[in-house]
Amino acid sequence: MVKRSYNFVVNLVLFTFIPLIAWGLASTPASAQANATGEVYPGINAPWTEPKNVNFKGTITIGDASDLTGPAAKSVSQMSQGLADWFKYQNEFLGGVKGYKITADVVDTKYDSQNVINAFNRFIDEGKVLIYSGMAYTIPASTEIANRRKVPTIGSSGSVTQALLLPEDEAKKDNYFFQMSPVVASRMAILVKFCMDDWKKKGKKGIPKFGTFNCDTQNGHEAATATRIYAEKLGGHFTIHTFHSPSITDAKAQVTALKEAQVDYILNGPDYDQPLTVFALELKRQKSARWKPIFAGHTDFGTAYIDTGNNAFEGNYCYEYCLDWTDTDKPIIAFLHEINKKWHPKISQRPFLYQTGVQAGIVISEVFKRAIEKYGDPKNIDGVKIREVMETLKDFDPLGISGTFTYIHGDHQGTHSLRIAECKDKHLVPVTNFIQAVPLELTERDGKYWLKD
Amino acid sequence: MDPAGIYRTTYLDDMSIVRTKTQWTILISALILTVLAPFYLSKNLIDVMSLSCCILISTLGIQILTGYAGQISVGQAAFYGVGAYASAILVNDLGVPFIFSVFLSGLIAAAVGSAFGIPSLRLKGFYLVMATLAGQIIIIYLVSHMHFTGGMVGHKANYPSIGPLTFDTGPRLFWLNFSFLLLMTLMAKNIVRGRWGRAFIAVRDNDLAANVMGINVYRTKIFAFAVGCFFAGIGGSLAAHYTGMIHPTQFTLMDSIWYLGYIIIGGLSSITGCYFGVIFFVTIKEILTHLPVSAEMAQYILPITDVAFGVVIILILIFDPKGLNHRWELFKGYYRIWPLGYK
Known part of the structure; x- marks a missing residue:
């Protein structure tokens, strides 16, 4: 009887409390972890205090x-x-x-x-x-x-x-x-993977076609090359790159080219809110019943959406490597x-x-x-x-x-991680958790590798 | 204009750049003060002056091209870029000694500039502006997408060295750039007061009349582009080694427009005007960019500085459309007869 009770207690500890404690530690919010290191941050992991009057050294x-x-x-x-x-x-x-x-x-x-x-x-x-x-x-x-x-x-x-x-x-x-x-290459790897999963989740047949819309800068070209490389690596079909200057008044040429290529996903790397707004509006204008591509790109796309509240952004995605204001x-x-x-x-x-x-x-x-x-x-x-x-x-x-x-x-x-959010109902709604980027191969650490396109 | 009582009796005397003992004294004092500047000015100011020397050399070029020869160009930043890339490639990739690479870069920029100057044979005014604008766009597109220029990554440029001497500190870079500025200023001054300079002015004022006088207008225009771009190339070369890294974004259309701004504010058709224009712009820019404001207020106050900059430019253009050099000439005219001036 004693032995049975002993076994029961041991099993209870082994299989219940230890996993629970481990789970608790793993999922402890960041604030509590910070607290565990002894740092007190008023307003974050401790109640607000009055501002300190310090004689700085x-x-x-x-x-x-x-x-x-x-x-x-x-x-x-x-x-x-x-x-x-x-x-x-x-x-x-x-x-x-x-x-x-x-x-x-x-x-x-x-x-x-x-x-x-x-x-x-x-x-x-x-x-x-x-x-x-x-x-x-x-x-x-x-x-x-x-x-x-x-x-x-x-x-x-x-x-x-x-x-x-x-x-x-x-x-x-x-x-x-x-x-x-x-790095941009890792961001694009996550985006391409997200799009491939989205394609499967929606039960679509065939191979998704990828195209890009990027700023004509070093980061933009890195994003374009990375999209092509990862789309081909993960089983997608890469079609076309389009580029734009840092500020634009129209994105007709780019969207038309993407439409002609009938891309399913338009990917975008580091960019600015102004050209992304112009692009979103043109994309909405050219969308049709036969062509409804999904855009997934830089965080400023989401910023522009929140700023303008324009429904041209709706249903598209942006990546975030930090928490958002709505979290x-x-x-x-x-x-x-x-x-x-x-x-x-x-x-x-x-x-x-x-x-x-x-x-x-x-x-x-x-x-x-x-x-x-x-x-x-x-x-x-x-x-x-x-x-x-x-x-x-x-x-x-x-x-x-x-x-x-x-x-x-x-x-x-x-x-080394980012998450993806959807532009939905005037908010950015996270649709993934923070996804860890896969480390680049040694040969991929050469910047020129990502600037081929 | 010379002070009262100064007479020139020989042609050589009349052509001299420095004409009086006072001018010699001021010039030598100014040179000594500038050379010794690293010993009494802040490091930051020396760095700003270093980069300004490169910009000034390029401005001398556009002064010759636009101010003297009347060929308006909005491609000077691109030609500056050609010099920068040429020098970085010559020194870093081909192992050409820096001292040769500077002049070779100038020549390469001159060759490229001459090619883009060819439309000037048929075009004038706004049409020529459009042609040089195309030059700016094509050059920057090419350097952004060519393999040997480093494309979007940019190209490194080592510290300049001449023999055993490496210019790897702020003061050394300043002395190097300032030496080149003096050399190029002398060159510019000699070009504009010589046969070519007179031809430039003749073509600018009335190319038909110039042609009738026996000036080969086409050759003069192409030469003006070559000279203007040679200066840009030298300035770009020095700037590349000063910065250490060059990238297409450093040679924008906006920079090309600023070059026109430097000579308009400083005074068209004046070598001294280039100095006034660049020093004025850089000083105002530095003051307004580095206003001592708190980090919290910076985002509200600093953007207003652009407006202040614009207002200052408008005021100068309203009150002295001939540029700062004209104001300087008026000031000289005044102090030369002070205190016995008459009305």
Whole structure:
């Protein structure tokens, strides 16, 4: 009897409590995980407190070179705003970073390459050891300046060339460019897979035809090539690429070409809300009973949908590598709603890139925290040390706002996952969880591999 | 205009660039101050000045082409890009020493520019603008899609080196770029005050009359394009090695339009005007871009700077349509007779 009871208790523990505890740990919200590390974030994983009145030991100022004006400004400027809001929170409620106030010196690069070059040089000349770059397209020159002058840059690019080192270069080179999202090729792999699954789910016969609509930039061409490669790899049929300039007034030629090719899925990589809006309207105009393609593309497609509320976007998809403004059930997004009510009462809606600015703020604060723990006074910290510290981030959880961050010497992608959302009823409705990107093969780490089309 | 009491008795004297002892004193002092600038100016200012030297060299080119020869071009940024790509490829891929690559890049840009200048033989004014616009679009499209230019990835350009000396710091790059600026300014000054310069002006003012006077109008126009683009190529070459990485997005149509802005604001048909135009634009741009505003306010305040920039340009055009150089000439005329001026 005793033995039976003993077995019952053991079995109960083995098969019930242990799995339950394991499940509980695995599914613990990010906020609680952060709590478990001892960090208290008022408004996120703890009740709101009054702002702290801290005598800061000093100030850490990073550079922020962002396109606050120009064709990409509408969404890109939000990155700067998100970063500024997180730093304000960090200073007022968390006492800064290890007692140091953290702030950003903002330069409006105005979608102008000379401004970018001057801004980067200026930041480095002034002794800044980290630069945040919310720039739309002028990144290659600035990345080179960062590499030459050994000052890390954290930005939202997506280019394989910038984020990954070739295997043969890993031992010889350091990369000072850090990304915050999967490379474009990985994003397109996830999109193509999603479309293939969608095709099967809808019970359609035959092979789905893929076409692309991309901006005529490095990222756009990477997206186009990746779409072709993955469509062919996963059993789809690739048909046609179309490209456009950063701001357009009509997308008739592109949509007509896609229509003539009778594509079923139109895929799109990094792009801007203005051309995507023009495209969505033209796509709606040319859709017919015989041609109803599905568009799946950059997050700015969703931003444009929320902004315009136009039903031309309905039923199409966009990818997101961060949580969205509507994810209010997640503590970090509920928190962002709160701080916006406090600090920006007139703003009721934030585009996606605002969250990526906050995401960058969380990561940058963590990097400086670790750097100060290791090297002490920020005056002793230079760009090389910051890069080394950034490469210690392994599965760092940015309070659940996105997937975890990992930077290793040859791979500076940061997060490696994204999810897909549908434009539906004036909302972006997630239709997948965050999907982990498949790591690229060694031969695929060469940027030129993704620029064949 | 010379100060009162200065007389020229020989032709050579009359042709001299620096004409009085005061001018020599000012010039030498300014040169010494500029060369020593890295020792007393901030690193950032030196970097801005370095890049401005490259832009200025290219502006000298468009001044010759548009200001003196009257051939309006909206393709200067593309020709600047040709020089940049040529130099990056020559130095990084073909191992040509930098000092040769700079001049070769200038020559390559001149050749390309001459090709796009051919329509000028038949076209004038707005029609020529359209032809050079096509040049801008074609060149940038080609460099964006050709394998050897690096396409969309861009092309690296190593630090420049001459013999054992590598220009790998801000001050060194500044000294290099400034030296080239002086050399190219002298070259520009000599071109415009010589036979070719007079031919350019004649063609600009009335090409029919120029033809009657025996000037080969076609050859003059093509030569103006070649010279203008040679300067752009030299500037582009220096800029490529200064930046370290070149990409098609660095040579936009908007940049080409700014080049016209530099010479219009500075003063058409004036080498000094190029300096005024570029310095004015860069200074205003730097001040407005780097306004000391808090991160929270930046997104509201910084975009307004574009409006301020536009207003400043409009005011200059209203109050001094002949450009800043004209204002400078008026100022010189005033101080030369100060304090005994008369009305």
